[in-house]
Amino acid sequence: MTARRAFLQWLGAAPLATQLPLSAHAAEGKGHVRLQDAAVSLQFDDQMRCRVVSLLGKQPVALTGFDASEHLVVKGKPLARFTLQKAEPAKAATPFGVGQALRLTGRSADGIEKRVTVTLLDEHPGVALLDVAYVNTGDKPITIDAWVNAAHRLAAPPRHAGGYWTYSGASHADRRDWVQPVKRGFEQRNFMGMNASDYGGGTPVVDVWRRDVGFAVGHLALQPQLVALPVKAIGDAVDISLRGDAPQTLKPGEVLATPPSFIAVHRGDFFVPLDRYRRLMAAQGLSAPEAPSSAYEPQWCAWGYERDFSLDYVRATLPKVQELGFKWAVLDDGWQRKTGDWNTPDRAKFPRGAEDMKALVADIHARGMKARLWIAPLAVAPGSDEMHDHTDLLLLDKDGAAQDVTWWNSFYLCPAYEKTQARLAATIKMIIGDWGFDGLKVDGQHLNGVAPCYNPAHKHARPEESVEAVSAFYKVMHDTAHAANPEAVVEVCPCGTSYAFHNMPFMDQAPSSDPLSSWQIRHKGKTLKALMGPWSAYAGDHVELSTGGQDFASSVGIGAVVATKFTWPVDPKPKDSFLLTPERERHWRQWVDLYNKHRLAEGRYRGELYDLGFDKPETHVVEQGGALHFAFYAERWDGPVTLRGLDHGRWKLRDSLTGKELGVVSADKPTLPVRFRHSLLIEARPEVPDTLPIAFAGKVAQVGADGFPLASQWADAPTTFFRHDWQGKPLAGPQSTRVQLLRGAGQLHLRFICKYEALNTFDRAGSATDIWPLWERDVVEVFLQAPERAGLKSYREVEVAPNGLLLEVTVEASGKKRIVGESRARAQIDAKAKVWTAELAVPMRGADEGWRLNLFRVEGQGRDRVYSAWSPTQTASPDFHVPAAFGRLLTAA
Numbered sequence: 001m002t003a004r005r006a007f008l009q010w011l012g013a014a015p016l017a018t019q020l021p022l023s024a025h026a027a028e029g030k031g032h033v034r035l036q037d038a039a040v041s042l043q044f045d046d047q048m049r050c051r052v053v054s055l056l057g058k059q060p061v062a063l064t065g066f067d068a069s070e071h072l073v074v075k076g077k078p079l080a081r082f083t084l085q086k087a088e089p090a091k092a093a094t095p096f097g098v099g100q101a102l103r104l105t106g107r108s109a110d111g112i113e114k115r116v117t118v119t120l121l122d123e124h125p126g127v128a129l130l131d132v133a134y135v136n137t138g139d140k141p142i143t144i145d146a147w148v149n150a151a152h153r154l155a156a157p158p159r160h161a162g163g164y165w166t167y168s169g170a171s172h173a174d175r176r177d178w179v180q181p182v183k184r185g186f187e188q189r190n191f192m193g194m195n196a197s198d199y200g201g202g203t204p205v206v207d208v209w210r211r212d213v214g215f216a217v218g219h220l221a222l223q224p225q226l227v228a229l230p231v232k233a234i235g236d237a238v239d240i241s242l243r244g245d246a247p248q249t250l251k252p253g254e255v256l257a258t259p260p261s262f263i264a265v266h267r268g269d270f271f272v273p274l275d276r277y278r279r280l281m282a283a284q285g286l287s288a289p290e291a292p293s294s295a296y297e298p299q300w301c302a303w304g305y306e307r308d309f310s311l312d313y314v315r316a317t318l319p320k321v322q323e324l325g326f327k328w329a330v331l332d333d334g335w336q337r338k339t340g341d342w343n344t345p346d347r348a349k350f351p352r353g354a355e356d357m358k359a360l361v362a363d364i365h366a367r368g369m370k371a372r373l374w375i376a377p378l379a380v381a382p383g384s385d386e387m388h389d390h391t392d393l394l395l396l397d398k399d400g401a402a403q404d405v406t407w408w409n410s411f412y413l414c415p416a417y418e419k420t421q422a423r424l425a426a427t428i429k430m431i432i433g434d435w436g437f438d439g440l441k442v443d444g445q446h447l448n449g450v451a452p453c454y455n456p457a458h459k460h461a462r463p464e465e466s467v468e469a470v471s472a473f474y475k476v477m478h479d480t481a482h483a484a485n486p487e488a489v490v491e492v493c494p495c496g497t498s499y500a501f502h503n504m505p506f507m508d509q510a511p512s513s514d515p516l517s518s519w520q521i522r523h524k525g526k527t528l529k530a531l532m533g534p535w536s537a538y539a540g541d542h543v544e545l546s547t548g549g550q551d552f553a554s555s556v557g558i559g560a561v562v563a564t565k566f567t568w569p570v571d572p573k574p575k576d577s578f579l580l581t582p583e584r585e586r587h588w589r590q591w592v593d594l595y596n597k598h599r600l601a602e603g604r605y606r607g608e609l610y611d612l613g614f615d616k617p618e619t620h621v622v623e624q625g626g627a628l629h630f631a632f633y634a635e636r637w638d639g640p641v642t643l644r645g646l647d648h649g650r651w652k653l654r655d656s657l658t659g660k661e662l663g664v665v666s667a668d669k670p671t672l673p674v675r676f677r678h679s680l681l682i683e684a685r686p687e688v689p690d691t692l693p694i695a696f697a698g699k700v701a702q703v704g705a706d707g708f709p710l711a712s713q714w715a716d717a718p719t720t721f722f723r724h725d726w727q728g729k730p731l732a733g734p735q736s737t738r739v740q741l742l743r744g745a746g747q748l749h750l751r752f753i754c755k756y757e758a759l760n761t762f763d764r765a766g767s768a769t770d771i772w773p774l775w776e777r778d779v780v781e782v783f784l785q786a787p788e789r790a791g792l793k794s795y796r797e798v799e800v801a802p803n804g805l806l807l808e809v810t811v812e813a814s815g816k817k818r819i820v821g822e823s824r825a826r827a828q829i830d831a832k833a834k835v836w837t838a839e840l841a842v843p844m845r846g847a848d849e850g851w852r853l854n855l856f857r858v859e860g861q862g863r864d865r866v867y868s869a870w871s872p873t874q875t876a877s878p879d880f881h882v883p884a885a886f887g888r889l890l891t892a893a
Contacts, residue, residue, distance in 0.1 A: 018754070028484035033087045035118055035585050036100040039126030040265040042118055048082045054213045054265050063215055063265070064152040064616055070116055073146040082106030082114040083819030086649045096283045096708075097123045109136030112250075114282035118479030123702075123712040126264070126278060127735070130261040136250040138273070144250055146786065147241040149261045150217045156236035157210040164210050164238050166231050166614035167270035168498065169203030169218075171448055172197055173494030175516060179270065179523040179612060182208065186233040193226040193467065194451045197404040200472065201449020201500040203531060205277050206231055207270040208238050211614045216264040216273035217242050217657060220280055223468040224449065224502050224537055225259050269614075271607035274530035279715055281501065288504045288532035289478075290755055290835045292487045293723050293736045294370055294438070295509045295537035296561055296601045296817045297327035298592055301441075303542065311349050311356070313572070315363060315738040320568045320580065322367045323591045329364045330372040330441050332565075339408045340387060342427045354435060361436040366743070367784040371440035372489065373431055377424050377477065379410040386423075393420050395466060404659075405446040407495075413444060414453045416460065416469035425480045432484035439489035439508075440481060448494040448503075471502040478506035479832075486757070486834055487734050488848025491539070504532055509538040511563070518547040518554040522620065522633065522789075523612060525558040529605040535719065535738065537601060539563050544578055552591035553679035559600040559622040564593060575815040594657060597684075598626050604719045609644045621645055623718060628695030629656065630682040638673045641680075647696065647892045649686055656744075658682035686890060693871045693887035695720045695853065700744035707824055709742050709749050717742050717751070720870060722855070726880065728872035733757050735836070735866050737780070737857045743891055748844040752780040752800075752857070754836050759829070759862055774799045774807045778859045780838050783811075785886055795852075795881055796843075800825040802836040809883065852886035 024372050034043040041053040041060070050069040054061045068080030084106045092101040099121040106114045112134055118131040132149055136142055157163060164182040170189075173196035180186075194200035206229040217240055219225060226246065234240045242261055250256055262280070263274040281287065300321040302314045316329070323327055328696060335357075336709055337344040342837035350356035350758035364371040380387045380394075392401050395414040403410040413749055431437050450470060452463030460466070472490075481488040491509040494500075499510060510532060512524045522542050528538045540546075540555025542565040547554075555562050566580040566588070580588065595601075603624025610619040617634035621644070628645055628713045643651070646667040653662040653672060665672055709717075717740035723731050734755045742749040760777045775781070778801060784796035792813070799807045804827040808819045827838040844851065855870035873882040 002119065007860070009325060009702075025489070025661060033102070033104070035083070035089075035100065035120060035128075037120045037125045040120075041126060044087070044104060046082075046084045048084050048114060048116065049080075050152075052215070052263070052265065056265065056267055057215060057482070059877035061213060063154055063213065064489065065155070066150045069151050070114065070130070070149050071147075071151065072112065072134060072144050073844050074142060074603055075142055076145060077493070078148075079110075080107055082108050082112070084144075092119045093120060094121070094129065096129070096280050097121050097712075107137070110142070111136065111150050112142065113137050113232065120573055120643050123710055124276060124280070126265040127280070128263050128267045130144055130263065130502065132261065132456060133255055133257040134250065135255050136252050139252050141249050141251045143247065144245055144256065145613040146245045147256065147258050148241050148242055150260055151241035151243075152215070153234065153238070154215055154238045154240065157212075160211055161210045161612060163236070164208050165269070166209075166238075167205075167207040168229070168231065169201045169205050169501070170229070170625075171445075171497035173199040175514070177500050177520060177523065177705065178527055181613065182231070182233050182238055182290070183711045184233055186231070190229040190231060191226075192224060192228065192449070193389050193448065198406050198446040199448070199497055200451070202498045203274075203501040204229065206240060207273050208240055209266070209269055209613065211611070212267075212268070214266045214273065215240065216260070216266065216270070216277075216369050218296045219261045219279060219609065219745055220284070221259040222284060222286065222502075222657060224470065226464065226467060228260065243630055255434045267613045271526055271530045271612075271808040274527065275607065275715075277501075277721055278531050279712065280534065283711070286502065286505050288536055289506075289508060289833050291508045291537035292489055292734060292752060293731075293755065294327065294487060294660060295489045296599060297370070298561065298595060299328035299330055299372070299539070299563045300326040301330040301542060301563065301565045303330075303332035303334055304567040304571070305483060306573070309334055309349070309361065310572075313567070313570075315360070317566075317568050318363065318367060318369075321497045322369060324585075324589055326369070326439060326564070328370050328372055328439070330374065330404065331360070332374040332441065333376070333443070335374070338381045338386075340384040340409050342375060343430060345387065357435045366437075371542055372434075372491065373437045374441045374787065375427070375431070376408060376444040376447075377427070377442065378413050378415060378450070378473070379405045379408055380413055380442055381408060392455070392615070393417060393423070394454045394455060394683065395450060396461075396839040397451065398454045400454070403451055405444065408444070412450060412459055413654065414466050415450060415473035416465045417455070417458045421473060421476045425476050428477055428480040429484055432481050432488055436571065438485065438487070438594070440465050440477070441490065442477065442490060442492045443495065444493075445495035445497050447492065448497040448500045471506065473497050474503045474506035478626055493541070499528065499531070507532075509539055509561070512541040512560070515541055515545050518551045521546055521551075521554045521560070522558050522618070526605075526620070528605050534605040534607070535602055535721070539560060542550050550584065550587055551678075552595075553631070553681060554589075556595050556600065556634070557629070557633070557679060557681050558589060558620045559605050560601055561601045562595045564588065568788065588771050598624060598656070600629055602774065603629070606761050608643055615776070623696075625720070627683055627685045628685065632676065632680045632682070633678065634676070636677055637680075639673045643670045643672065643682070643684060646670050646684065647686070647890060649890075651684045652687050653682050656683045656871070689889060694890055695739070695741055695855075696890050696892045697741035697743040697748065698892045700749060703744060707841055709744075713742060714740055714751055717854065720855070722868060722870045724868060724872065726856075726867045726869040726873050726875065726878050728874070731868060733866060735857065735859050735868060737855070737868060737870075739870070741889070745845065746843060746845045748784065748889075750782055750840045752838040752840075754780065754838070754857060756802075756834055756836060756859055758860065759802050759836065760802045762805060774801050776803060777861070778802055779857070781856040781858075782840065782842060782879065783854045783856070783880065783886065785844060785852040785883060787847045790850070791883075793842065793881075795883060795886075798825075798840060798842050800827060800838040800840055802827055802829055804839070848891060851889040852883070853889050854886045856880045
């Protein structure tokens with residue numbers, strides 16, 4: 001069958017069931033045309049209206065009718081009829097990978113030509129890219145009220161499907177839930193600009209899903225766009241679209257190009273399309289950084305004392321903070337004289353100014369903790385020196401008025417103005433480089449997005465430059481902090497708003513941002529693990545903001561960093577006291593100890609396993625250290641729970657908090673009867689005859705022409721993580737190592753992601769047969785032992801350096817022998833993020849199970865040399881060649 005016939009079908013006006021099978025002929029003339037993959041079929045009629053059909057189930061399901069999916073609004077009415085004139089199939093090569101495209105051209109009665117290119121990607125079934133443009137082919141200008149993409153009415157679900165839920169990436173001043181059920185009368189515009197004076201921006205994706213299928217819409221532009229993504233209930237049906245409402249005049253011959261858009265048909269809840277969106281944006285170079293190890297440490301914040309804190313109160317609390325196992329102390333709002341005067345500490349609290357700040361940092365460091373300082377950049381208060389001396393920094397509206405930041409009674413600064421960015425850089429250099437703080441708590445709802453700026457002093461080419469420059473402002477902040485201290489942590493808390501994705505490449509940690517409930521802590525966590533990566537440093541924010549004020553379970557269970565703002569030994573606020581009483585202290589200690597034991601925030605969040613809208617009880621899963629950690633939530637539950645994601649074999653269960661054994665389950669019988677109130681955390685570990693660590697390898701579905709898995713394969717691969725030395729002692733430096741594993745036909749694929757301090761390698765010069773002793777410099781290593789060699793000193797050793805040099809040997813009791821040309825490796829270095837990545841393909845032939853392995857890393861020279869091992873060898877001096885310490889390699893189902 002030709003490519004044209006495989007991907008492009010002219011269809012008669014027949015019932016859906018007869019339209020879906022591929023036909024053997026290509027018809028000509030008018031009719032219906034479609035493009036489809038294994039997950040979705042997009043069908044266009046002769047007016048270029050589109051119907052979306054899900055192919056994810058046993059039978060095709062029409063999600064929509066033939067809708068005017070891409071259209072214009074002219075004089076308040078939709079311009080929706082475009083007679084289809086041309087439809088051409090083509091192979092597509094995009095920044096997101098290869099695929100198949102369909103190019104459609106149509107014309108309206110008044111001379112507007114519509115051009116639509118729909119692309120389905122090989123690596124992302126169910127995702128359709130939409131490139132839409134309009135050309136005025138007439139002889140008169142046309143005023144356009146709005147353009148609309150991906151406008152569809154999702155059909156009312158079957159009764160058994162239980163209605164729809166929705167995720168919205170927009171910001172709202174009432175700080176509503178990001179995830180909500182769609183009830184009759186539901187309507188949200190979901191504008192990505194300002195929705196209040198200081199609430200705006202967001203992630204340009206909406207998703208609507210039901211029990212069996214979901215439908216997401218968004219744009220893939222590299223900068224924020226002033227667009228809306230409205231969701232509206234029409235009876236039991238739901239309207240969804242992406243639209244730009246800025247009026248414009250299209251002159252004869254001019255082209256209106258809309259932002260690159262997409263739709264995604266999926267199973268499961270909103271996590272699935274958000275995770276897909278993250279991968280598509282990463283392919284364009286926008287992704288959250290690999291967080292410093294300290295971003296996962298528990299944190300205490302002085303905000304319990306609020307703005308009128310006393311430095312004596314803060315210092316008196318530090319011993320208890322240290323005792324309970326918290327590693328961060330955060331000085332919050334109120335240290336500055338005025339908002340915006342970041343170089344002037346409040347003399348009433350810091351009589352010696354900067355010297356007192358340095359002394360506080362020294363006290364925190366002396367306790368083995370790190371110090372973080374609150375700051376609200378982009379805000380400046382009336383009466384501040386900054387406002388008086390630099391009024392030119394203000395963001396002004398078209399009437400010349402400053403824009404309010406309400407809570408701090410301040411005004412916005414313009415993020416696009418070079419002087420604003422320069423002053424920010426100077427402030428960060430002072431806080432990190434001079435005062436010695438280890439990180440920043442960047443706070444404020446105004447930081448998510450800004451309004452267009454009309455300040456003439458800034459000489460903007462367009463007022464929207466300010467909207468597009470927020471991420472550039474973040475970049476200055478992140479780059480400056482990390483230049484002063486490579487391990488600095490930049491935490492961003494946009495105070496209840498739905499995070500703006502375009503800022504995420506410059507954030508090390510994202511908290512739940514002033515949650516209004518435990519439900520918000522959990523669903524915001526699922527959202528941010530999708531958008532920043534499954535092992536991102538998401539923090540649950542102060543536990544005192546959870547439902548009941550002490551719900552650590554909602555943070556620990558979903559893989560969030562635990563945080564608190566308790567006061568001790570006294571609290572000067574008897575009405576709003578956060579005093580750590582003896583009873584509370586026992587509770588705090590129990591949960592902080594549990595967090596520090598498992599460090600689930602560093603694990604892989606498995607958001608695809610459970611549906612937040614329809615699965616009961618609400619369930620979250622984190623994969624960490626060879627175990628699956630399940631967290632169940634319900635007001636009351638008495639009945640069975642199902643443990644998804646279990647691989648082959650039997651799994652031992654225990655209550656994570658109490659340690660009580662709960663029984664044994666298997667993948668074919670994964671249910672367990674339980675009874676709990678509010679929450680239950682369960683640890684599931686494979687039933688094996690020893691206590692050696694376990695690493696899981698996923699199955700490779702597709703390998704590229706270069707012999708390495710495609711990028712999408714790594715995104716779903718199991719992961720293991722270590723940042724301890726060969727004796728199991730925590731590393732003092734930044735050298736954390738994350739390893740993902742995939743197993744293909746006769747090969748083991750590994751991907752090492754390494755945070756580094758400095759790199760030392762051999763030059764690549766020399767012949768292909770030269771032997772470099774790579775182990776004498778920086779290297780990652782895998783030792784792999786076949787089942788039949790268990791108990792012997794017999795295994796394969798493969799080493800890869802940051803510059804891609806590879807050394808492979810077989811190790812026997814009699815000695816080593818070099819192997820040439822069997823394993824393959826490649827490496828890349830991100831010097832700015834101080835992360836290097838290595839991919840390996842190692843022969844692994846024979847038995848399916850019973851393989852053993854260990855994973856190692858070496859960095860540095862001389863006395864500063866760092867040796868780390870996934871499964872510690874426990875030798876007196878560094879020695880990796882200890883087969884008895886090799887862990888188990890299990891293949892995921």
